[in-house]
Amino acid sequence: MADRPDPERAANPHSSERAANAHSSERASAREEVVIDERVRAAYRLPSPADEPARARLLARLAADPSKRTGWRWWLAADAFRARPIWVAAAFVAVLAGGAWLGSRVTPRTANDAVAIIQSAADPTTAPVTFVLRAPGATRVSVVGDFNNWDASSTPMEHSGSGDLWVLSLRLPRGVHLYSFVLDGAEWRPDPSAPLAADDSFGGHNSVIVVDGAPGL
């Protein structure tokens, strides 16, 4: 395609000169950006003498991490019984659930086994809590938290029957608990009605509930 005379350039040659200078300046600026980025990247990627020892310390920490042990090795480990609070809570729930399961062998189950299991294990150190979530389009909703070891399968919520409400009532140990909802087994969603939220370290937030046994909880 042949070059056509630029009417603006013909009318104002100074304007086109300024435009050409601006383009030239932009190109120079872009070149400078490339140069500085390359210098930064070259310096950034140089290893530090401290990196290798840091990696060795991390591998050593992982090797000593009791949470990764499985099977009989976990039980033989000397520090296996230095339980963290989350494991204590999980074990507590598991014991309660186990007792309820034994009870269920001699009594008929209700429609929602998970709810029945935890509620039947009422204890003075626990208090009733009801979780409610409006989740249009969801086919499964669970509550996960430090009280069930973040296991989406252990505490499914009940669909209210009509509308989009999902409800779960259970008893939780008194204290502060982090929790979240899991929709259709994949989408983690903090409780929109919870006044507190904590960074979950995965780019999102967990909700926080304080269970103190006060009326109405």
Next chain:
Amino acid sequence: MGDARAAMTDAECVALARAGDESARADLVVRHHASCIRFARHLLGDLADAEDAVQETYMRAFAGLARYEERDAFRAWLFQILVHRCRSVGARRTRQRERFVSDHQAVERAAVSGDEGLQDAQRTLAAALDGLDLDHREAFLLKVGEEMEYEEMSRLTGVQVSALKMRVKRARDHVRARWPGASDGG
């Protein structure tokens, strides 16, 4: 790392790690530790803080492997955790400085502490980054250092692409003004 294991994808290593394979965890450390530690080191400007952040990142990542979705790259997921850990460390350090340190020179010394053994280019970069806040450093290092796309950066930082572009541009201007010889293009 054996040949067979070296040929595995991150997703395959993660699947083994989920099943309790300890060596798969170690492989994931070996694969990504270098990029994690250099990012944290330059972002936080302190080796000890960087090591803490990276250790916590891996511990949380392995504790939360059940939450890792295979459609995401493991490295991006790891960096998502790392960015949040670094922000927490940075915020904690800022609070400590506000509480205990009033001498400006002491703050500057702390910002490059533990850098014995670094090369001149690394010192130049540390000096050029000095004075940038954590948000700008974070965006600049992810873009220029780790060569991430803006969309990926947005996913893992939770910051909009337009804001990230602005942070990278401002950070680059800051660095260029402090980089010896950069302003003359040589």
